[in-house]
Amino acid sequence: MSKETDLSSSYDISQGISGVNISDNGSICGSCTDNSTEICANCGKGGALNTCNKCKQVKYCNAVCKKVHKKKHKKDCEEYVRRVAELHEEESRRAAELRDIELFKQPPPPEEECPICFQRLPLLGSGKKYKSCCGKYVCNGCSYAHSNIDPIKQLCPFCGIPAAKSNEENIKRLKKRVEVNDGEAIHNLGSYYSQGIYNLPQDHAKALKLWYQAAELGSAPAYFSIGTAYQLKQGVKSDMKKAMHYYELAAMKGDDGARYMLGYAEQNRGNVERAIKHYLIAVVYGHHDSLTVIQELYSNGHATKDDYTKALRAYQEYLNEVKSPQRDEAAAYKDEYKYIE
Numbered sequence: 001m002s003k004e005t006d007l008s009s010s011y012d013i014s015q016g017i018s019g020v021n022i023s024d025n026g027s028i029c030g031s032c033t034d035n036s037t038e039i040c041a042n043c044g045k046g047g048a049l050n051t052c053n054k055c056k057q058v059k060y061c062n063a064v065c066k067k068v069h070k071k072k073h074k075k076d077c078e079e080y081v082r083r084v085a086e087l088h089e090e091e092s093r094r095a096a097e098l099r100d101i102e103l104f105k106q107p108p109p110p111e112e113e114c115p116i117c118f119q120r121l122p123l124l125g126s127g128k129k130y131k132s133c134c135g136k137y138v139c140n141g142c143s144y145a146h147s148n149i150d151p152i153k154q155l156c157p158f159c160g161i162p163a164a165k166s167n168e169e170n171i172k173r174l175k176k177r178v179e180v181n182d183g184e185a186i187h188n189l190g191s192y193y194s195q196g197i198y199n200l201p202q203d204h205a206k207a208l209k210l211w212y213q214a215a216e217l218g219s220a221p222a223y224f225s226i227g228t229a230y231q232l233k234q235g236v237k238s239d240m241k242k243a244m245h246y247y248e249l250a251a252m253k254g255d256d257g258a259r260y261m262l263g264y265a266e267q268n269r270g271n272v273e274r275a276i277k278h279y280l281i282a283v284v285y286g287h288h289d290s291l292t293v294i295q296e297l298y299s300n301g302h303a304t305k306d307d308y309t310k311a312l313r314a315y316q317e318y319l320n321e322v323k324s325p326q327r328d329e330a331a332a333y334k335d336e337y338k339y340i341e
Contacts, residue, residue, distance in 0.1 A: 042069035055080045107281050108254045114139035116146075116157050120321040123256060123286035127327070127339025132173035134159040135182045140337040144330030167198040178210075183217035186210050191225065194234060204235025215249075223250035224258045251278070256285040263290065272302050283311045286318040288341035 040048040041058045042065035052058040055077045060066040115136050121128045128137045136158045146157035154163040164170035177185030190210030196202025214222035227246035230239045250258035263278030282290035294311040297303035330337035
């Protein structure tokens with residue numbers, strides 16, 4: 001404030017309003033936020049410490065000066081608060097736009113290829129198997145073909161190590177993979193503790209700790225599992241806000257299940273367009289349930305023909321990449337080798 005200002009008559013913060021900006025530390029600043037605010041806006045005396053409760057920009061000697069000056073200050077105060085609210089709203093809107101750009105951008109490349117046949121791995125869990133001996137996922141077709149070579153020893157198709165003879169041996173191998181920071185192994189071990197399978201005690205807290213560890217290593221399924229834990233109260237209190245946060249992190253890293261959950265949540269909120277965006281991305285990964293939902297939305301008039309066509313083409317492209325005579329033979333032999341819906 002300039003020395004010429006008549007403090008005894010008014011304290012005009014409108015000059016500060018016109019120059020409102022956000023400082024590096026996030027505080028509101030302007031010409032009304034300099035050291036002159038230590039001067040009482042009513043009587044002009046220094047050492048004023050009693051701050052206006054609304055704008056936080058004007059100070060007074062005491063409650064008496066604040067009350068006397070209230071009527072003169074009200075208009076400027078409300079205008080300042082309004083401008084600040086507009087700035088915050090604009091920042092929030094822009095932040096939401098940037099978040100959506102990141103959330104809905106083109107997904108990362110599909111899952112890795114089978115290290116034996118070099119063909120894209122199927123999405124369906126029974127269409128591939130994690131090998132705790134070497135940390136590789138091998139497709140159903142190669143697993144089936146290799147099992148016929150030596151049905152007794154059941155050697156790993158990739159590294160040639162005999163299959164584990166017990167749950168204890170399999171867990172021991174898995175823990176060795178954990179020691180070398182294998183994200184898939186860490187996530188899988190966490191899932192075993194969560195379910196209490198393979199002779200492991202059910203321990204949700206330990207599972208969650210392992211999932212966080214795997215997530216830090218970039219495991220998309222780990223983020224999804226953390227989200228599920230918050231949704232289903234597994235070792236933590238139910239918190240849908242946190243669940244959605246971790247589903248988003250998983251989706252941005254390429255998890256199809258997380259995409260489906262985000263689409264389902266948006267659909268329940270009535271945001272069908274956003275839901276379809278999520279479902280379409282999930283279909284690219286081969287998520288059959290997402291394709292089914294888009295088909296239903298199209299039949300009910302909530303999705304366009306273009307949406308449904310995109311979904312059909314994306315799923316067909318996925319099938320073209322994962323199907324093979326060897327995998328079909330394995331799936332026909334036993335449901336354990338099923339690899340497409």
